[in-house]
Amino acid sequence: QLAYAIASNPAVALGRNGTLLAYGSVTEPFMDVSKERSFEYLSTVAKLLGNPIQLSTKAYLSSEDVSRLKELVGYGSFLVTIISLSMSRLLEPNAPSPDRRFETIGNLRKAGFHTCLFLRPLLPGIGLNEFREILEKAYGFGVCGVVLGSLRVTKGIIDRLRAAGYPGLGEILDRIPRNPSGGEQVTIRSSDLKQRVAEIAKDLGIEIYPSACAASIAAHGLGCWACRFGPCGDKEAIPDFEPADLIELARRFKLKIHSLRIEEPKVFLKVDGDIRMVKRFKEFVKALIKRELVIG
Template structure:
């Protein structure tokens, strides 16, 4: 209920700051409607991207090769997220990932990206993470305590990212943020066979020397278009996929074990997913997916009385709940919205229906 009350409070505060038309536009926006995934809700700072990385999937999703800042103002984006019925608001609320389906720190969207993060931090307080291939601005140090910055790199030469800043400059920009006390994680994404693995040690060593301590390895997803573009760069993904599809992104089956051990040997903490880095940066915990649990699970103490109170307030009768193996078991069927909201509010899976 505490989380629900925080959500209502944030909505009220933001409503008072926005005009009627601004509220309507924000409520109609997909940020107000999309259910978050276990790893959180993604926030779009722009539409499209001109960087044309060879492995990028946004063009197959219909996004353009140029960028326009996203239409909502910072207050509107905070309001849209707060009104999203699936989202838990607050410091332990839904994880927020800024910069999906675009690059947030393009010159055209940089100001908007920082504005979005400031508004989310100030009015909602949810844990924020941003992922970039550009050089992140130093003002990030003032956005949120625990803000997590992912420096995204595929190899040290940037062979597949010809329009992005040089990877070595990205690492140096990350190092500057590290010096200012920000959480910065190396995001080796995606792992492209024959490119990332070819000189991985050089990349990891350079990152360690720059001060990076954490790394995530991200999987390459391919469509037929991406496979063709990669072929033009001399990369053949066919040994790693069974089929290709024009729009469906197929994750390649690439064994990461060798990469993970190389990183561990160099002293890196290897995290299973980007959201794990957000959780780690904010000293929190989460057990929402099979990659976890992440962080200190002793911090995952769902207040069952609160969960019960919320469900009864939502109109469910004869509710009985219990904790079992880092999940919450509810004896009655509850609708998807309540299930997702409770999962976001507790960071624990909610299993529903009759108990066995």
């Protein structure tokens, strides 16, 4: 059913050079209650669709778990989240210890999976020495790279951090550009913190990926220049395309292209048609040609 739902989505491009599929951004895929179902889903999607697969996890994956993943999906991009050593029990009371997650990195690397440390969110209040220790340990377990990410807060997140007694809350509040209202997410100012942690990673010889999808692109031997972070991966692997193919593809979405201009890495289009179909067309084409589409 999951594979069918993905395949029937008109915004999803199928196949190895198609849409990047990411699992674990909403919920942990390898909790005890969901692990078997996740194995089932991943196996089906890998066999029937063949799209690049990326998994984010905080779980402990044993050698046996990783062997099953190797058998079911063959290859993929893994992001293992570790955001603190000293405050892991305070911040992630239900997650496996950081040591167990470092073991997950090691098990995945032994099986040949492209595995990155997911340092997201970077939390103000965690010292640079602790970030260095996290990166050094990850490096020791063979990590392929690191993805750094800023903290996004809601009113509820602030309340939970306050209730937990997180000592860095004051600095977080100092970095918020505005107070979030309702369920609104606000990204804190953290470019300086990102830069300092990136310098530590660089000193250790760890590849720094600007985004999760950049890690997936590299893991699967692809190339992409669809956003400001590009080019990512193998620039030579960015797909070629013919303008006539985009015009024909637009017709399948019941759209009409009035003008098309290519200024690498951007493609400028003037399109007429239903706004919902335009959005689907844009996502489909961006995934297919791995370039930024500017539609007017």
